[in-house]
Amino acid sequence: MSKIISITSIASISPLGNNPKTIWENYLNINHCFTEHFLDHKKTLVGKLDEDSNEIIAALKQSDSKYKFLDKTVLYAIAASRKAIENAGWTADDIFGINIGSSRGATDLFEKHYQEYLETGKAQTLASPTTTLGNISSWVAHDLQSSGPEISHSITCSTALHALLNGVAWLRSGMADKFLVGGSEAPLTDFTIAQMRALKIYSNIDERQPELAEWPNRAFDLKKTQNTMILGEGAAVCCLEIGKKKNALAYVEGIGYATEILEHNISISAEAICFQKSMKMALENTDLSEVDAIVMHAPGTKAGDLTEYKAIQKVFGTDLPMLTTNKWKIGHTFGASGMLSIELGILMMQHQKFIGVPFAEVQKPRKQIRKVLVNSVGFGGNAVSVILSL
Numbered sequence: 001m002s003k004i005i006s007i008t009s010i011a012s013i014s015p016l017g018n019n020p021k022t023i024w025e026n027y028l029n030i031n032h033c034f035t036e037h038f039l040d041h042k043k044t045l046v047g048k049l050d051e052d053s054n055e056i057i058a059a060l061k062q063s064d065s066k067y068k069f070l071d072k073t074v075l076y077a078i079a080a081s082r083k084a085i086e087n088a089g090w091t092a093d094d095i096f097g098i099n100i101g102s103s104r105g106a107t108d109l110f111e112k113h114y115q116e117y118l119e120t121g122k123a124q125t126l127a128s129p130t131t132t133l134g135n136i137s138s139w140v141a142h143d144l145q146s147s148g149p150e151i152s153h154s155i156t157c158s159t160a161l162h163a164l165l166n167g168v169a170w171l172r173s174g175m176a177d178k179f180l181v182g183g184s185e186a187p188l189t190d191f192t193i194a195q196m197r198a199l200k201i202y203s204n205i206d207e208r209q210p211e212l213a214e215w216p217n218r219a220f221d222l223k224k225t226q227n228t229m230i231l232g233e234g235a236a237v238c239c240l241e242i243g244k245k246k247n248a249l250a251y252v253e254g255i256g257y258a259t260e261i262l263e264h265n266i267s268i269s270a271e272a273i274c275f276q277k278s279m280k281m282a283l284e285n286t287d288l289s290e291v292d293a294i295v296m297h298a299p300g301t302k303a304g305d306l307t308e309y310k311a312i313q314k315v316f317g318t319d320l321p322m323l324t325t326n327k328w329k330i331g332h333t334f335g336a337s338g339m340l341s342i343e344l345g346i347l348m349m350q351h352q353k354f355i356g357v358p359f360a361e362v363q364k365p366r367k368q369i370r371k372v373l374v375n376s377v378g379f380g381g382n383a384v385s386v387i388l389s390l
Contacts, residue, residue, distance in 0.1 A: 005168055006241045006248035007388075009088035010343050011080045014234030015047040015330045018056060018079070024347055030358045032215060032329050034230060039190050039197075043205055045216050046188045047232025047331030053079075069126050071106035072186035074139045076235035076336075081140045081180060088239035089247070092145035096178035098137045099151040099166045100237060101159035103335035103378070104187050106131040111189055136184055148176060156378030157297070159183045159335035160236065164342070165384055168255055171242040182237030183336035193231060201301050203228040219300040219327040220357045222309060229300040232331025236339035250346050253371065254387035256281025259380075268304075272311035274383035275375060279315045282373065282385040291321045291387070292366040293354060294373045295341040298325035299332045308375065321373070322354050322363050338376035338384065345372035345388050 012018065015033035016026045026033065034045040049057070057075050061067050067075065077100050090096060113127040129135065137150040149170075155162045160183030167179035187193075196202040203216045204226070212218070218228040244251070258277035260269060268274055283291070294312060298305045312320060326344050333340060348355055349369050356363065370390055377383040 003172060004244045005171060005252040006243065006245040007250045007252065007346070008239045008241050008245050008247050009084045010236070010238040010249060010346060011083035011087060012234060012236035012340060012343055013049065013053045013056070013076055013079050014236065014333065014340060015050060015232055017050055018053045020347070023343070024351065027344070027347065027355045032217065034216060034331065037188070039193055044193065045203065045205065045230050046193070047230060047333070048188065049233060069130050070139060071109035071130060071135070072233070073102050073106055073184045074136050076186060076233070077136050077140050077182070077184035077237070078143045080182065080235040080237045081144060084180060084237045084239050085144060090178065090239065094178060095148045096146060096180055097148040097150070097167065097170055097176045098141050098146060098180045099153070099163040100137045100140055100180070100182050100184060101153040101155070101163050101335055102133065102136055102184050103154055103156045103159055104185060104192060105133045105154065106135065107187055107192055108189050111191055154335065155382050157299070157332070157334050157337055158376040158378040158382050158384050159338070161338035161374070161376040161384035161386060162382070164238070164240070164339070164386060165255060165257055167240045168252060171240060177242050179240045180237055181240060182235065182339040184235035185334040185336040186233045187231050187334055188233050196229065196231065201227040201229045203230050203300065215328055215359055217300040217328045217331060218359065219298045219325045220296060220305055220323065220360050222306055224302060227301045230331040232333045234333050234340065235336050236343055238339060238342060250349060250388045250390060252386060253389040254282040254284060254286055256283070256385045258383050268307055268377060268381040270307055270310070271314060272307040274377060274381040275308055275311035275385070276314050278383040278385040279311070279373065279375070282387050283315070286371065286387055288316055289319070291371050291373050292369045293322040293324065293345070293348060294375065295345050296323055296325045297375045297377050299327055322356070322366055324354065324356050328357050338374065341374045341376065342386065342388065345374050348372060349388065349390050
């Protein structure tokens with residue numbers, strides 16, 4: 001059985017847009033994609049879908065009477081999945097598996113159903129089936145008329161890369177030839193934002209700190225004195241195929257995973273042991289000098305960004321690859337974030353241009369971008385690292 005895994009397509013819907021041209025143009029623009037949101041009469045920021053993407057979701061919701069009752073996480077996943085399989089050339093005749101997960105799941109719909117229950121004492125008929133986590137892959141399978149296995153899971157913020165890990169395992173086992181993998185997240189509800197504020201990790205808009213006014217999520221700013229995470233929404237999926245395909249955008253050269261013992265409910269160790277282990281596993285057959293860039297998880301929290309950086313130093317020593325993240329621009333999309341990072345890695349390789357963090361220290365440039373390492377981690381240290389190559 002071939003160990004080579006081809007990524008034959010990737011598609012997303014996020015604050016960056018919903019097509020490769022627009023997404024790349026937005027990456028070239030140094031402005032962030034955040035818009036204002038009011039919580040308890042206080043102004044905050046979130047990463048919402050752009051206007052064109054919202055129109056796509058609105059049209060999708062109206063296209064089928066059953067879709068009117070679906071949560072945004074499902075609709076986002078359907079929209080991205082349709083594009084992905086179209087670009088890969090897959091049809092309903094192809095037997096392919098689906099693994100699309102989410103950290104929070106149907107947050108918006110669940111909260112609406114629960115509020116209605118508190119007010120009326122009655123639950124809607126479809127309240128349960130439309131808020132289960134398995135809802136995502138099941139509806140994507142229905143929409144694509146797929147007959148292969150379907151999986152939904154939550155491993156918090158590393159969900160999308162765990163889906164990729166699952167897909168690779170299925171392909172290499174010989175149980176499938178094609179797998180659609182990714183994550184979807186729609187966490188922009190008052191209650192979810194309030195939960196992040198309760199953890200004291202959400203970015204505060206403060207006129208006394210002008211650096212936050214320009215770039216309110218200081219992801220990969222290792223000198224920041226406060227947490228600056230901001231939530232974003234969206235979905236991203238990719239098509240995996242066993243073997244070296246002519247239409248491959250990139251290859252999964254290595255993949256690693258690790259879980260460390262909890263020191264705290266939401267933290268990882270000071271030097272991110274989980275990341276050290278996952279990166280070393282992914283790098284087993286790759287020389288360190290061959291990795292040109294790393295797309296970090298880096299959510300914008302003081303501890304999270306710094307511990308991942310220390311882990312990278314432990315693995316790579318003093319000759320670090322170019323380091324970046326996209327959360328300063330679109331926010332943290334929880335379960336979808338890892339696949340959006342994969343997308344950034346692929347785009348940088350395709351265009352042979354490094355997309356850095358505008359307020360980060362200038363890094364030693366590489367002559368080319370042939371291999372990119374992508375990191376993702378969930379609450380408690382569930383890390384996944386993936387090496388992409390051309």
